[in-house]
Amino acid sequence: MHYETLIIGAGLSGLAAGIRLAYFDQQVCVLERHTTIGGLNSFYRLRGRNHDVGLHAVTNYAKPGTKTGPLSKLLRQLRIRWDDFSLCEQNGSSIKFPGCTLQFSNDFELLHEQINSAFPSEKDHFARLHQFLINFDELDLQQNAQSARETLNQYLGDAMLIDMLFCPLMFYGSAKPDDMDLNQFVVMYKSIFMEGFGRPFKGVRPIMKTLVRQYKKLGGELRLRAGVKRILTDGNRAVGVELDDGTQLTADRILSSAGAVETAQLCPPCPSTKEEASFEPIAGDVTFNEIIDTLDTTPAELGHNETIIFFNNSEKFSYRKPDEPCDLQSGIICSPNNFQYDTPLEEGCIRVTALANHDYWLSLSEEEYIEAKADWVQKIRETAIQHLPDYRSHIIDTDSFTPKTIKRYTGHINGCVYGAPNKSLDGSTNWDNLLLCGTDQGFLGIVGAMLSGITMANNHCLMN
Amino acid sequence: MAPAEIRQVILDILKKIAPDEDLSSLDDSVPFREQMELDSMDFLDIVMELRKAYRVQIPEEDYHHLGTMDSTVTYLTPILKDV
Numbered sequence: 216m217h218y219e220t221l222i223i224g225a226g227l228s229g230l231a232a233g234i235r236l237a238y239f240d241q242q243v244c245v246l247e248r249h250t251t252i253g254g255l256n257s258f259y260r261l262r263g264r265n266h267d268v269g270l271h272a273v274t275n276y277a278k279p280g281t282k283t284g285p286l287s288k289l290l291r292q293l294r295i296r297w298d299d300f301s302l303c304e305q306n307g308s309s310i311k312f313p314g315c316t317l318q319f320s321n322d323f324e325l326l327h328e329q330i331n332s333a334f335p336s337e338k339d340h341f342a343r344l345h346q347f348l349i350n351f352d353e354l355d356l357q358q359n360a361q362s363a364r365e366t367l368n369q370y371l372g373d374a375m376l377i378d379m380l381f382c383p384l385m386f387y388g389s390a391k392p393d394d395m396d397l398n399q400f401v402v403m404y405k406s407i408f409m410e411g412f413g414r415p416f417k418g419v420r421p422i423m424k425t426l427v428r429q430y431k432k433l434g435g436e437l438r439l440r441a442g443v444k445r446i447l448t449d450g451n452r453a454v455g456v457e458l459d460d461g462t463q464l465t466a467d468r469i470l471s472s473a474g475a476v477e478t479a480q481l482c483p484p485c486p487s488t489k490e491e492a493s494f495e496p497i498a499g500d501v502t503f504n505e506i507i508d509t510l511d512t513t514p515a516e517l518g519h520n521e522t523i524i525f526f527n528n529s530e531k532f533s534y535r536k537p538d539e540p541c542d543l544q545s546g547i548i549c550s551p552n553n554f555q556y557d558t559p560l561e562e563g564c565i566r567v568t569a570l571a572n573h574d575y576w577l578s579l580s581e582e583e584y585i586e587a588k589a590d591w592v593q594k595i596r597e598t599a600i601q602h603l604p605d606y607r608s609h610i611i612d613t614d615s616f617t618p619k620t621i622k623r624y625t626g627h628i629n630g631c632v633y634g635a636p637n638k639s640l641d642g643s644t645n646w647d648n649l650l651l652c653g654t655d656q657g658f659l660g661i662v663g664a665m666l667s668g669i670t671m672a673n674n675h676c677l678m679n
Numbered sequence: 680m681a682p683a684e685i686r687q688v689i690l691d692i693l694k695k696i697a698p699d700e701d702l703s704s705l706d707d708s709v710p711f712r713e714q715m716e717l718d719s720m721d722f723l724d725i726v727m728e729l730r731k732a733y734r735v736q737i738p739e740e741d742y743h744h745l746g747t748m749d750s751t752v753t754y755l756t757p758i759l760k761d762v
């Protein structure tokens with residue numbers, strides 16, 4: 216079989232790219248190794264309950280009818296309606312550090328006021344930083360990576376304020392230990408602090424289902440259980456793929472959302488005629504454990520109304536692979552109930568995320584793994600209840616995942632959520648006709664992944 | 680296609696790309712960008728929709744002709760005259 220474009224991965228980026236190409240009548244096929252769609256943002260049923268793999272909150276909230284911003288842009292590009300996602304706004308979230316809390320909501324003014332009153336001496340500095348970030352063109356795909364920390368150090372004097380700003384933005388989108396690329400920082404700053412959080416009443420399902428329905432309606436082909444074993448090349452060019460079952464498919468071009476290192480590993484060592492490789496992806500090593508507790512009551516009944524808490528208990532915020540199996544000094548606490556829905560969710564739920572050491576989690580035997588997982592669920596939960604009412608007597612079910620789970624279901628090296636620390640913003644690889652989309656192109660998160668698929672489809676698959 | 684038909688084709692495309700825009704008061708001599716929220720992604724879509732519907736190829740160096748309704752119709756009239 217020959218296709219104009221083959222897409223590796225039926226996650227958000229692959230499906231979004233597929234919709235663009237199918238809409239403009241390309242012969243396109245999405246290849247997915249797993250038995251279902253979704254990738255890092257999939258969903259599953261366990262003991263009679265629906266769970267989301269990844270979704271805490273959709274960033275880049277925009278009200279219906281909004282004409283600008285990433286969410287409106289992607290809805291227009293995919294020809295889907297705001298109502299298909301029907302995002303409900305968050306109640307409000309916070310960043311909690313020792314002795315200092317900053318609240319934020321979908322109205323940037325709240326964060327602004329909180330910063331001014333908690334850090335009065337930084338008032339003017341922060342105003343200047345904010346103006347710089349607003350004017351920054353984070354979507355310029357030709358820019359070189361710069362350190363966000365260096366930039367923040369130039370504007371702000373208070374190390375704690377810098378770390379507090381970094382905390383949510385790193386947790387929701389940094390593949391780099393203790394720093395971010397400046398463009399990524401700006402993307403996350405605007406999408407979290409300025410636009411804010413929303414969530415569909417039914418979680419990630421309506422998002423994934425809308426994408427796959429739209430893709431198929433437009434004539435796109437989706438093959439599940441169709442892992443790409445290797446990418447076929449000819450000279451400098453990628454020309455097709457061989458699937459796990461030996462089937463060979465050819466294509467004018469291939470768009471891969473499997474990750475940069477993961478995709479390179481599907482190719483022969485190096486294009487024989489290229490002098491030197493232009494892009495050397497590095498395997499990432501920032502990743503997480505997460506626990507999902509189902510409660511017999513709602514967080515609000517227990518007195519907890521906040522949507523997401525980003526906490527750090529130590530003097531300095533450390534965002535890197537911990538020496539321990541999980542880092543108990545910091546984390547994310549998300550309550551999917553605490554969005555402004557018309558009717559409440561059926562059950563209460565608390566999700567807690569902690570940085571994890573992938574070497575540890577990937578080295579355990581099956582038996583050790585089960586035991587360690589149970590053990591660390593307790594420990595992670597104990598750190599969380601320092602920041603919200605002790606809900607432990609209300610737990611009726613718990614699921615948890617580790618880097619091993621992420622690796623098993625998405626194939627991402629080291630079970631990494633945010634991929635390689637160095638991104639290929641223009642999507643190029645060392646092979647002609649082989650492009651990256653999704654995490655390792657550099658637009659992260661739910662909205663980012665979709666925009667990445669759209670942008671790479673536009674720039675590399677439609678413009679010629 | 681006559682200029683008036685071409686104008687309607689472009690209006691229909693704009694409706695698809697930007698369903699929330701009110702196009703009834705569009706001024707044909709003023710750049711689209713000044714009247715509606717259109718970015719480069721949307722301009723690509725105008726080109727792609729024309730290709731999809733009428734198989735016309737608009738090279739990138741000609742995209743600047745698509746600034747206003749008037750210039751778009753003028754540019755497309757010879758290209759679409761036999762459609």
Ligand SMILES: Cc1cc2nc3c(=O)[nH]c(=O)nc-3n(C[C@H](O)[C@H](O)[C@H](O)COP(=O)(O)OP(=O)(O)OC[C@H]3O[C@@H](n4cnc5c(N)ncnc54)[C@H](O)[C@@H]3O)c2cc1C
Nearest residue numbers: 224226227228248254255269271272442443653654660661
């Ligand atoms: C625990 C967790 C919480 C998160 N929370 C949020 C959140 O609250 N808000 C937010 O915006 N984002 C969140 N994210 C991030 C978001 O889920 C991701 O950024 C996004 O889903 C990435 O999409 P993608 O298409 O780039 O990659 P993926 O979803 O990983 O898609 C890649 C796909 O390729 C497939 N694949 C890989 N190799 C092959 C192969 N050789 N052959 C065939 N198929 C292959 C994989 O199975 C996978 O389906 C979270 C992620 C996780 C894990």
